[in-house]
Amino acid sequence: MVVSKRSFSKPMVVCGLKNESVYRGRWLVEHLPRFRNNAFLISFEVEADKKMVLERCPWNIQGELFVIVDWHLSILVNGLRFDEAPFWARAMVVPHVFLTEDNAVTIAKKVGKLLVMDLDLKRDRWRGFSRFKVSITVARQLFPGFFLATWNGKPSWVQIKYERLANFCFPLWAIWP
Numbered sequence: 351m352v353v354s355k356r357s358f359s360k361p362m363v364v365c366g367l368k369n370e371s372v373y374r375g376r377w378l379v380e381h382l383p384r385f386r387n388n389a390f391l392i393s394f395e396v397e398a399d400k401k402m403v404l405e406r407c408p409w410n411i412q413g414e415l416f417v418i419v420d421w422h423l424s425i426l427v428n429g430l431r432f433d434e435a436p437f438w439a440r441a442m443v444v445p446h447v448f449l450t451e452d453n454a455v456t457i458a459k460k461v462g463k464l465l466v467m468d469l470d471l472k473r474d475r476w477r478g479f480s481r482f483k484v485s486i487t488v489a490r491q492l493f494p495g496f497f498l499a500t501w502n503g504k505p506s507w508v509q510i511k512y513e514r515l516a517n518f519c520f521p522l523w524a525i526w527p
Contacts, residue, residue, distance in 0.1 A: 358411055363390055366411030367403065375399055382427070389427070392418075408435045408514055415488060415516035435488050436465055438513040440479045441495075445506060448498065449480060458482035461493045461510055 375396030382389040394400040409416040462484030497505035
């Protein structure tokens with residue numbers, strides 16, 4: 351089972367998840383008004399469907415972030431946290447000499463809590479960026495990038511690009527709550 355919390359109607363949740371996915375089995379979306387008005391329980395008949403939904407996070411429904419949390423029956427629903435979401439991000443325009451495994455991990459940890467590295471140094475040097483999945487606190491400002499000191503003394507801007515980003519407030523560099 352997966353639980354999510356957001357101000358959506360049940361039909362919006364069903365359509366949002368169905369539009370982007372291919373499922374092997376049946377699944378059910380239930381509204382949980384006792385927990386909060388905007389909580390949903392999503393049950394899957396096939397474990398592979400649940401795994402696919404969790405791996406494809408973050409989800410956006412009509413441009414809004416839809417935080418999904420894996421729920422085990424041993425945890426109280428009220429104890430679930432919806433303040434973090436996993437995002438794939440890219441450190442763009444990193445000079446080739448700085449595209450090392452250690453530097454990629456250091457950059458990812460500046461952005462959020464590191465979950466997964468998509469690391470292939472030959473490929474990354476060719477395309478000029480490293481890719482990683484991090485857990486980000488959604489109420490905080492997003493990390494836009496940083497200046498990297500280079501061998502010639504000129505700072506180089508390394509921009510962080512976030513994949514599948516929901517509605518975003520650029521002046522605040524924050525995801526709309």
